[in-house]
Amino acid sequence: FTVSDLMRMEKIVLEKVCWKVKATTAFQFLQLCYSLIQENLPFERRNDLNFERLEAQLKACHCRIIFSKAKPSVLALSIIALEIQALEYVELTEGIKCIQKHSKINGRDLTFWQELVSKCLTEYSSNKCSKSNVQKLKWIVSGRTAQQLRHSYYRITHLPTIPETAS
Template sequence: MRIEMKDTGVEVQMSSWLFKQLKLHLEQEWKYQPREKGLSLIECTAENENTICPRLRNAKVEDLWSLTNFFGFATETFVLAVNILDRFLALMKVKPKHLSCIGVCCFQLAAQVVEEQCNIPSLHDVIRISQCKCTASDLKRMEKIISEKLHFDFKATTALTFLHLYHTIILCHTSERKELLNLDKLEAQLKACNCRLVFSKAKPSVLALCLLSLEVQTLKSIELFEIVLCIQKYSKISDSDLLYWRELVSKCLADYSSPACCKPDHKKLVWIVSRRTAQNLQNSYYSVPELPTIPEVGCFDGSESEDSCEDMSCGEESLSSSPPSDLEGSFFFDLKPKSKWPALSFDS
């Protein structure tokens, strides 16, 4: 099977460059996947254990989505923040009370990679908006721990990288109307998948192709389907892998789109406040006692650092830091809060 395209020099060069980029990212994606052993340990963790369980991880990802929306950052910032978070959690044994500080650090690290420097908020602003109940010094120390454990390698190849590449390859080779394949819709679907820990175990190239193939199936386009098959063959993605993850992705998207779905904790999803309110938050949000040290959290192999993690308390007893009033946006596409969650629409 080969992709047909118009015989113009520019388009041939573009196609060649795109597939070279695809090959490069396929070779690199394994470097940025969270350790499967660490993810499996999180999956097996019960709610009452004093370490991170799937619900707490997923709730923190939802908070990262909210932070991304509040500051108007790109989808790439959110996806990269989740990647940094999962890579760290899969490497280290983290206590729940430290998760808020870790999440904000991952958000800041991702923003520093993706966003313009002039648009990156100060640590004090992020502390106020996220209400993570730790100090700027705490965040700097935690950022150092995360940076060292991930070897300062943050510009990762993610599922969003492949989603953009696949989308561009299809547009380069199709004669269909360009607007048929909506990239914003695909990005929204990817963000929904990022909110579930299980998809961190999928290869980014496979997860992206699942989303694309499901959308092409919905469009019922034979031409687009043939291009997707060509991409699958080039990427050396087996039918069994694609079918396995496609089923999980399809179920996830169906769950999020269903009004009957039990959505995550409502309070965690609606804490975004207006900029006016953010400027007038009480000074008490700055009144967090300085901590003498933030020790390194223990590794999954059972070893602990010299300092105990119990000393690293940021005054956080739960992950729910949402103020109960002045709610001006919700988690999914800034819908007004309602008594029940509406269906999540991926249409832009």
Template sequence: MSRAVLEDRRESGAVQDVIRALSRYKRTAKMIDTVSGAEALPFVLQLKALLEQEVRCQPKLCGLRVLESAHDNGMRMTAKMRDFEVKDLLSLTRFFGFGAETFSLAVSLLDRFLSVMKIQPKHLSCVGLCCFYIAVKTSEEEKNVPLANDLIRISQNRFTVSDMMRMEKIILEKLYWKVKAPTALHFLRLFHSYIQEKVDGDSKKILNIERLEAQLKACHCSFAFTKLRPSWVALALLALEVEEQHESESVEALRDAVKDLQHQLTIKDGDLVCVRELVSKCLIEYSATKCWKPNSQRLRWIISGRTARQLKHSYYKIAHLPTIPESAS
């Protein structure tokens, strides 16, 4: 039997292993999907389920500290490199028109893997794209999942599909096949729905979920939030948004709802203030830094004619990072 045939069979076997694994953790992730779905459980049960899984799925703090303390000498992974990779994943998310769930899950996978594995900077693009691809296959409809080869070309990487399959398997094994995890997006949507039920009609218009999700994407692009619990980040975003609406007559009802959530999460006032200030600083930098502004950096996608014909026209209008809406109305 020729060597080429053997390699083809090995690659095919790796693909089948990943497909079976994806099917497995799709079945075991029903609780998280139920929490955010139309047939949701009562709020108290939803929150309890997410908080229990949140603790188990947090990135390893010791690994994050190693990443944070690394010097930028091109030999070791750094927090700055991680942030650049996340921004690239956000660009890919917008390019394909994927949902916020896909991006948040990809970031979760990347941070969890980087916290347990020391990788060389040259391998980061492969790790990042594999985390993104796993998230796509987990969160998006099967008909919208691109081919691995097209994803490699569009992201302008030079590794092969075989490289991706091997890396995917390594990532899944190191994460013990626990792909689905509570993200800050899960908590943000849950908390937003809870607050909307607690306030009257005028107050409901103040907290805009699209604006809040855009702000969360900016936070995902900052390493500072990797060490924080997703539930804390989500609550801090809501608390900051409420405080910025201080001139509204309905702000007291919103403050009471946020305070109630804080009590249920058992977060101390000082801790919430610290996280809220961190969020505020992040959003200010997001708006002020030139390299982060939309349209300041155009990405040149290298794609085949076949891929180009399959893409929607809107895919070619990508900006590097999204603009956070100015108004909450």
């Protein structure tokens, strides 16, 4: 198929299942919640809540299939709420509750996902996750796919190596 064929088929499928292509992601909710919380922090404490750390925590959660079931807004708020608890910013607890109320997030849902996020991040930061796996990854493909890959390899024109010296 050509790229335009695939794009056309994708559009047809999305129309059939009434999918919203421009859905808001957990990352976008994380950015929004972070900016709202930052506005309420005193200037001297704004660097304490690190967005890169929050983003890394979100990425760690997305490595687990269970988090695909979480609403993006709930997942983002769970991560920020846990970070605020860890930093012991009691004054921001009301801000979290306000965001929760305006986002119409159930308290039980938030607590449930906070517990899962906490467990995930604890396991993620443990020594178990930092051990490197010496076993090499292997792709398992069908015989037909392997044959197609072997044939297509010879049709690929190899590009020259680009030197890594600074100009």
